[in-house]
Amino acid sequence: MGARPLTLMLISLSVKLTAAQVDSVWIVPGGVVLGGDTIAALRFCDSPQFQAQNETLEAWLGPWVVVNGDSVDHVLQMSEEGEPPILVPAGGSSTLNMAMPSNSTHRLRSLTQRGDLLGLETMVRGEWEDFPHYEWNLNEWDPSATWSLAALEEVDETEPYVPRQFTINDLNFPLTLEDSTAHVQTSVGDVVLISIANHGRMDQVLHFHGFHVEILQASAHENRVGWSKDTVPVKKGECVVVKLETNQSGEYPVHAHNLVAVTNAGFYPGGMITIITVEP
Amino acid sequence: MKVLCVTCLTFLGISFGHAQLSPPVLFSEMNGIHFLEDGTALPIWGYGWTTDGFITLPGPLLHYQEGDDVVLAFHNPSPESHTIHLHGLDVDQANDGVPSTSFYVASGESTTYEFVATHPGTFLYHCHVTTTLHLTMGMYGMVLVTRSDGAIFENGPVVNQDVPLLFSDLEMATNLDPVGSFPFHDMRPDVFMVNGKSGSQLEEELIWTSPEAPTALRLASAAYSRIRCSFPSELNAQLWMSDGRAVPAEAIDSLDIYPGERFTVLIQPDEGYDGGFHAEFLHMIDDQLESTQWVQVKDNSLHPSNLISLQEPSVDWYPNPASDFIQTEVERNCKVWDSWGRLMFDGLIGADRLDVSTWPDGVYTSRAAGGKVSRFVVSH
Ligand SMILES: [Cu+2]
Ligand SMILES: [Cu+2]
Numbered sequence A: 001m002g003a004r005p006l007t008l009m010l011i012s013l014s015v016k017l018t019a020a021q022v023d024s025v026w027i028v029p030g031g032v033v034l035g036g037d038t039i040a041a042l043r044f045c046d047s048p049q050f051q052a053q054n055e056t057l058e059a060w061l062g063p064w065v066v067v068n069g070d071s072v073d074h075v076l077q078m079s080e081e082g083e084p085p086i087l088v089p090a091g092g093s094s095t096l097n098m099a100m101p102s103n104s105t106h107r108l109r110s111l112t113q114r115g116d117l118l119g120l121e122t123m124v125r126g127e128w129e130d131f132p133h134y135e136w137n138l139n140e141w142d143p144s145a146t147w148s149l150a151a152l153e154e155v156d157e158t159e160p161y162v163p164r165q166f167t168i169n170d171l172n173f174p175l176t177l178e179d180s181t182a183h184v185q186t187s188v189g190d191v192v193l194i195s196i197a198n199h200g201r202m203d204q205v206l207h208f209h210g211f212h213v214e215i216l217q218a219s220a221h222e223n224r225v226g227w228s229k230d231t232v233p234v235k236k237g238e239c240v241v242v243k244l245e246t247n248q249s250g251e252y253p254v255h256a257h258n259l260v261a262v263t264n265a266g267f268y269p270g271g272m273i274t275i276i277t278v279e280p
Numbered sequence B: 001m002k003v004l005c006v007t008c009l010t011f012l013g014i015s016f017g018h019a020q021l022s023p024p025v026l027f028s029e030m031n032g033i034h035f036l037e038d039g040t041a042l043p044i045w046g047y048g049w050t051t052d053g054f055i056t057l058p059g060p061l062l063h064y065q066e067g068d069d070v071v072l073a074f075h076n077p078s079p080e081s082h083t084i085h086l087h088g089l090d091v092d093q094a095n096d097g098v099p100s101t102s103f104y105v106a107s108g109e110s111t112t113y114e115f116v117a118t119h120p121g122t123f124l125y126h127c128h129v130t131t132t133l134h135l136t137m138g139m140y141g142m143v144l145v146t147r148s149d150g151a152i153f154e155n156g157p158v159v160n161q162d163v164p165l166l167f168s169d170l171e172m173a174t175n176l177d178p179v180g181s182f183p184f185h186d187m188r189p190d191v192f193m194v195n196g197k198s199g200s201q202l203e204e205e206l207i208w209t210s211p212e213a214p215t216a217l218r219l220a221s222a223a224y225s226r227i228r229c230s231f232p233s234e235l236n237a238q239l240w241m242s243d244g245r246a247v248p249a250e251a252i253d254s255l256d257i258y259p260g261e262r263f264t265v266l267i268q269p270d271e272g273y274d275g276g277f278h279a280e281f282l283h284m285i286d287d288q289l290e291s292t293q294w295v296q297v298k299d300n301s302l303h304p305s306n307l308i309s310l311q312e313p314s315v316d317w318y319p320n321p322a323s324d325f326i327q328t329e330v331e332r333n334c335k336v337w338d339s340w341g342r343l344m345f346d347g348l349i350g351a352d353r354l355d356v357s358t359w360p361d362g363v364y365t366s367r368a369a370g371g372k373v374s375r376f377v378v379s380h
Helices: A113-117 A143-150 B002-011 B131-136 B172-176 B199-205
Strands: A024-034 A037-045 A064-068 A074-078 A086-088 A093-096 A105-110 A121-125 A133-141 A165-168 A184-187 A191-198 A204-208 A213-218 A231-234 A239-245 A250-256 A273-279 B025-035 B041-049 B062-065 B069-076 B085-087 B109-116 B121-126 B140-146 B161-170 B191-194 B207-209 B215-221 B226-230 B238-242 B245-251 B254-257 B262-267 B274-282 B289-299 B325-328 B332-337 B343-349 B362-368 B373-378
Touching: A024 A143, A037 A143, A064 A086, A074 A113, A086 A093, A105 A113, A105 A191, A105 A239, A113 A143, A121 A133, A121 A191, A184 A191, A191 A231, A213 A231, A231 A239, B041 B172, B121 B131, B121 B215, B121 B262, B131 B172, B140 B161, B140 B215, B161 B172, B161 B274, B161 B289, B191 B289, B199 B289, B207 B215, B215 B226, B215 B254, B254 B262
Parallel strands: A024 A064, A133 A191, A184 A273, B025 B069, B062 B140, B161 B215, B207 B289
Antiparallel strands: A024 A037, A064 A093, A074 A086, A074 A105, A105 A121, A133 A165, A191 A239, A204 A231, A204 A250, A213 A239, A250 A273, B025 B041, B069 B109, B085 B121, B121 B140, B161 B191, B215 B262, B226 B254, B226 B274, B238 B245, B238 B262, B274 B289, B332 B343, B332 B362, B362 B373
16 A cells, blocks of 8 residues: 555544555445535545545555445446456455556446545555556545545436536646645656556546656557657556656656646635645 | 648747758737737737747748757736746746746746757747746747658657647736736636637638648647547547657547647548547536637548638738838728727728828737738838
C-alpha cells in the first residue's frame, strides 16, 4: 500500500504515516470535506476505520482479503482483461487475486452505482522498473448525488451532470501538495514514474509544465506508447503511466487542461492541480 | 501557393521575430471586441502587437525558427495583471508565466520572456492568471516553431506550407459579464471556433493545397471541448507530430484533440480536390456534440482568382491614425464600434468623410456588410 502523509480536516480522521504490509483491505463508508463541500464517500481503507483517500493496492503484496464494511453488497472488477467480477457481500469478505503482469497499472472499481459514484475505486499497480513511483487517482464529484447514494437512493445518470469538485487521490488543490504520492519531489536528472488512473465519469487531460513525459502505458491509446508529450489525455476508465526525466530545477505545475477541473466548487485555483518540485 | 500561405498567416498576425532587429512587443488588453458569425459584437480580452494597436481572437501567431534564442517582449497596459504561459515549450520556472511560481505582469508593467525554441512544432501561449476566466475571455494564441529547410523536424517530411488551425470556444454569457461568471464549474461553451471563426466566417480560412507537396495542418486546441477532426480519405491525411515531438507516422481518418494538445497532420489531396474536413466540438463532461465546423480544402488549380477576392472585403481607412476626419476609397455600407463595443456609426461611407473630431482617442473597429473587420485609430 502507498504511504500518504496527510493533513486534512475530515469528518472521520485518519492519518497514515508508514506503509504497513497488510493483507486485508476494508470497504468503509464515511464522509469528507472537499473544497468547501461535504460529500458522502466509500473508500478502500487499510483498517476498518474510514479514511479520506483510497488505498492504492500494490499487486505484488497481494492477494488481498477485501472486507465489506458497507451495508450493501459490492461487486468489484479489475480493469485487467479476463479477471472475473468479485462479489463481496455486505458484512462479509472475498479474496482478490492479484496475478497481474509486471509493468502494468490497473483499476479496481465497484460495478454498483453506489460504489462508483461514492468513489470506491482505486489503482492496482503491478511491479514497474525500480524508480520512485507516484500515483494519481483522478476523480470528480457531485456532492448532492453522493448524499442521495448514501441514503440508498438511485441517481439518474441521464440527468445533466455538473461535478463541483475535482480531485487527485481524493484531494483537491492545494491539499494535493501535501500528498506525497501526488506532489512529485525529485532532483535534476532523476527519473520518476507516474501512474494515472481516471475513475471519474468524464475524460481528463493533464498538462505538464516544464517537461515532456514519455508514455509507458495508455490503456485507451495503446498506439501512443513511446510518445513524448506535455499534454496527456486520460479517458474515463483509462490507466496511463508516464516516465519523467527532469532536466531543470524549479517548481512546475501539472494540471487538468479542461479548466473546469481546476476549480473547487467553481473557484480557481483548485481541483486537479499538483506540482513537480525539482531540486538542483 | 506560398503566396496564399503567407496571406493566411498574415491575417493571423504572423511575425517573423527571428528576422527582425528589435523584437515586436506583444501587449494585452481587456477592451477588445470579437464579431460572431451573426454580426454580434462580443467583448474579449486578448493579445495583440503594439504596432497594430489592437487585440485579436486568437492572439497573433508567434513564429520562431528551431534554435532561436527567443526574447518575447510583453507589455500590459490593461487594468489587471496578466502573464504569458508558453504551453509545451518546457521553459524554465522563471519564464513559465504561472503567477504563483513565476511572476505577474501587473497593470502598466512590461517584461520579457526568454527561452530557446529547442524543438520544432506546434505550441500554445495563454494567460495563466485566473486561467479559467482569462483563457475563455480570449487570452491565447499559437506558437509555431519551424525549420529553415522546410522539414517539419530533422530528417522529417518537407512541406510547402504550414496552416495554423487553432480550435477554441467560449461561453457568451461569460464574455458579456466576466465578473458575474463565477462559479466556474458550470461553464458550458456556446461559440465554437477555428482560428476565431465559426460557420460561414470559416470561408476565409479556406486551405489551398498542391498535389506536389504536402500541406502541414498545425492543429492545436485552447478549447474547453474535445475536438474530433474527421479526414476524408481523399485528403491522404497522415499524423506526424504531437506536442512538438515526432511520433511514428500513420495514416489517419480521425483525430481527437483534447484541450491543450497539438498535432501536425500532413494532407496531400490529388489535383482537382474540392472538399474539406469536419471538426466536431464535444463537451468534455457528457460527450455531447455541441457544434460541427467545416474547414474547406481545395486544390490550388481550381480557383486561383480567389486569391485576390479574399483580400477585398475589409474597409481601408485613411488617414490612420485620424484626428478630424476619416474616409475610404470605395463607397460601402459599414458600421463602426468603439473599443467597448458601442456602435459609433452605421451608414454609407465613401464620398462623404466621417467626422471623428469629437470621438475619444482609441482604437475603432469597422465592418462592411459581409466583410472582414478593419480597425483605425483616432488620436487628437
Ligand atoms: Cu490574463
Ligand atoms: Cu496551457
